Amino acid sequence: MQLDRQRTILRDELLKEEIHGAVIDGIKVFVLPKKGFRRKYAEISFEYGSNDNTFIPNGSGEPVNVPAGIAHFLEHKMFEKPWGEAFSAFAGLGASANAYTANNYTSYLFWTLENFPKALDLLMEVVFSPYFTDESVEREKRIITQEIRMYQDQPGSRLLRETLSSLFLKHPVRLDIAGTESSIQQVTKELLYLCHTNFYCSANASLFIAGDFDPEQVLDLAAGIITRRGLKPCKPPFRIRPEEPHDVGESVRLTMPVPTPLLQIGWKDVSLKQGRELIMHETSVNMLLELMFGGSSSFFSKVQEEGLTDRISFSYEAWPDYAFAVVGAETTDPDRLMGMVFDEIERVKSTGVDPNDFERLKRTMLGRFITLFDSFDTVGQLQMRLSDIGEDVFSYGTMLKELDLDSVMAGLACFSPERSVTTVITGDGKHQNGPQRLE
């Protein structure tokens, strides 16, 4: 999807969906009209996440290192304004706001029944008008410390964190998105301003709007609000990523008060791709994982009948600078399941998969693609990510139809035992006494 000030309309006749787009003062704007829905939704996303810890600021030749977790810290602090708390201001308009930080992007969103223009204006103020004080930064450190501890107590979250830390030796994806209790102590308001100035620029932003709107009127509204902010033309800073070796770290075993052990196996994929090829590859490998470990696989039937687990989770994630796959489960016997997973991959490498299984899975992917449009946020996130590589949600649907078994089987190259790690969490036996009533 090539966007410019000229407005673009994309349609899918069978889906009966369309997306209207334009670039307004550097910001890519998309509108998905959803007739009959009450909710009006907007999300602005910046291509800036927890991986962006080293960069050369605009106008400078010197790289800077910022503390791990600062993108997430910045996301928290953007809701504070000289006039008060932006959450309350959204509430005053009848809107509910939220935000989240990922490895590669940060998003701010709201949904509302009424006052959409004012809420959209407020969203722009939230992201483009920073206001930090020493005191509020110090207070936020205490709040984020509690958030970090909350995730530390979640076995699933801990499992992925440990796997990524072992899998990647240098790349910042190995670090917790929220940082650590000690790294966030180094955050200052000056560093927050530095990150904001460099990354929260229009060329780095996408805005997605969905609801029962006249799309052209909403584009006019967005254009008016964005233009009034007088954003200066800008470009994102130069990001520096360490060169990631092909090797992986050690596998990890740790204890937590879990009643059933947890297993996760991670593979580092070193054949990195770009653009459309990356998306096709990511989709292919996810299909391959489903063929090997999904509910209709012989493998799943076997482990379920043995009572090893009743749910296997799996995913493959690819970005231009790193990629990995994970397979995991809560299981009574992590060592046995681990061996079976590796054996299954070798079996599929030597015997392939049944083409009928592949065709059925393609039908499944097509069905999931259709129902995706019931979720504003999922469509929005997909559209914003795809637009960065010149694609869109509808061309993604076409990509799904183009997938063939050969490209899916080519994904097996990601699963090299030499580039894998395992994380096992077992119980520590410390949750035994149950509740005690106090007098």
Place this chain on the structure above:
Amino acid sequence: MISKATEKPDGIFNQIELGHGIVLHYLPETKWKTLSIDVFFKIPAMADKLTALSLVPRLATRGTQRLPSVQDISRFLEDLYGAGMSADARKVGPIQVIRFGIDLPSPSHLGVDMSGSRNSLISRAVSFVWDLATRPNLRDGAYPQEVFEVEREEHRRAITGLINNRPYYATLSLLHEISQGDPRGLPAWGTLADLDRVNPRDTWDIWKQMLAQCPISIYVIGDGAEEVAGFLSGCQLWFPCDRSEQLLDISEQLDPPPAPENVLRVEEFLPGEQTILCMAFETGIREGDPQLPAMLFCDGILGGFPHSKLFSVVREQHGLAYFSDTIPNTWRGLIIATSGISDTDRRDVEQLIVSQVEAMSKGDISDEEMESTRMGLVRRLMTEDDSQRALVMRSLSHEILGGMATPQTLADAILKVTKEEVIKVASQMKLKAVYTLRAKEDAIG
């Protein structure tokens, strides 16, 4: 297409009585791309049967007579364009509800046969859901022993695994303590003690008995609902036993277990980084009570939103928590506050939360808080119209517990609530239980 008369007694769903105690609720609506079909079996709380019945959904998804294995079922669902199957046991008030459902892409977007004719997507989906409920894969009139044993252990792990989500576990434990052994307060998944006692034959017999006796609600919502209703109206629903003339009465004993007289204080040690503080305030206002809108208002001002007092005071002002919020339990008439905090701050946070309730009861509620909460509640209710799941669950809850049938009726009532009414509810709030899931190992007490 639909032969029998339909009506909308007080909700947004059309209704048809398909048979004795079997009511179809359907809502054709093209804005969604998912067609959702759910069958709910409604059973009064019976402590001796609860655990066995909670296993039924698990066992059903292990195979039906036509699709006898998990792999057969999964392949069937993939053929239906990746339809999603669901089966679970839940509670609506004291009533145990066993659900079997399927979500599939609306046939109109697939360019396939939309009719309810044999072999169409719709007829295959409906028949499958009904098979899940009534035609499980059996051996000699019982669930296969080896399948039963695996599912018994998976169920055990699911129950013990609840501690992996600490705030949720803390809330469940709080409710468990408040219920003080009353069967109406038992969780939908039963108890570990009963799990050891159930067996494959009795479990199937109990379920068959329920199939004969319990009231059934079928909900169909989305693009294609009319066709599903037409298909269901024209077919005879099969049961493995005769439907009883005398159905189970689910309108009796709907009251919750009485809350404890004095404040109940319970601590549990679960090593970790963060202590969870969970507090139950009784309001005495339940589903169907004219004060319910004011009770929801009270919850909203105290902790239901990011503009609420707990977020502003406990998190933003004092920096003591990442989350500190409340949820209403309208069956029990409770407002439950949950906070993730440092263990050493637990008494301070408890005091802070109590002081916010006291402040509200003395009238410390600004006009801004009132209006933000009003808009927040209306938004929350009216956007239920966008969610198939929310609409179905509200209607099912209305069937069982009464109260307001649609988001619109409740939203209309929210618009009329005054500050004085909210203050009155706040002054009725009594702290009944404090449950602390402590992360740090020192002397509990």
